[in-house]
Amino acid sequence: MWVPLEPARAHLVVLKSRFIASLYPVHSESEVRTVLAKIRTEFPGASHHPYAYVLGGAFHQEHSSDDGEPGGKAGRPILQALKSREVEDAVLIVTRYFGGVKLGTAGLARAYREAALQVLETAILGQKMHVTILSIGIPYSWYDYVEKQLPHFNAHLLAREFTTDVHLNLAIPHDNLTSFLGFIETSTRGQARVTILEENVERIVPIK
Template identity: 35%
Template sequence: MNIKIVYQGNSAEIVEKKSRFIADIFSVSSEEEALQILEKVKKKYWDARHHCWAYAIGDEQVQERCSDDGEPSGTAGKPILEVIRGNEIHNVLIVVTRYFGGTLLGTGGLVRAYTQAAQEGIAVSTIVTKTQGYKVKIQTDYTTLGKIQYLLGQKGIQIIDSVYQDNVEIFVYISKEEETVLQHDITEVTNGQTVAERIEECSFANVEGQVIQFDN
């Protein structure tokens, strides 16, 4: 299973008719954590009029909540939540803080402003696709090494480590869906001389060209 998550959250600000909308993006794993972060944001921007927010927590059974925090019903929390849904991001909290600029924006203006602020916050954050799969060791000899490297390159599988001794040990991450196919292809190109061995089940993601493993 692949899900999009926040690897590194960030902040963005827009100004609409002198009102400032500051979006803060966070990775969260529980409602308790989300509410704790929300309280910190409120303390940081203690003099702001509104702290509107939405979150989506869970990989499969996603739990969603949102709040307009005093804005007209449906003009803040729901638009933020719709941005989360539209980007298909999991385990995320978005808080949009508003400093009132003295001019009423109307319901349509508020929806557009909160939507834009949330979108800008996501745009400046690092969003990655987390994949459930395995860390795999491929042990081969030097005569078939080139074939293995070519096969992995064709599949877009990045080699994360190599150990050169009497034989060569290559380590890669592979999704659960792709593992069986990889096993078959390696056996085929090496005439059964090489197999891929599971080291551990894990989740991983490509972050700016580097594959990283997550704890869960």
């Protein structure tokens, strides 16, 4: 699953109606209400503020609201956009300024979905995955080679420190751990020192 790492916004104009899609990371219904209040304050003259949210975890929740638009033609397309991109822990609000030309129910649903998809395309997302956090000490002679190989194991660099050796803190997807440890042992000829800091924990890993 994917989660937004920071707020994002996209704009769409359809037959003079303006659609402003706002995506925010949230972790509770209380945070959803706070974001909705913020958006309503920011755009007080808007016609409607349909929205949808998905909260992950053990108590999965999802909800959508048409906010006065025809039933199922605003909130539901927004929710479908979130689910189609597998995004959770997020609220997506599409603010509409009516431009004087009616879009029809089908056109309205398409416009809300397109606006929602646009903001999801521009958003900075991270991926939820189970990882093991490692600390590795590597001689300088092997550092460049090892770091260049990290993407092959989907290993994400969390911290780097240069002392007598190079010390790397890495997040390794649980499924890649065994092969990565084998690579480190072979490529450094047993000179690397590996310490497991956390095992098989769920983390949000930024995707660059």
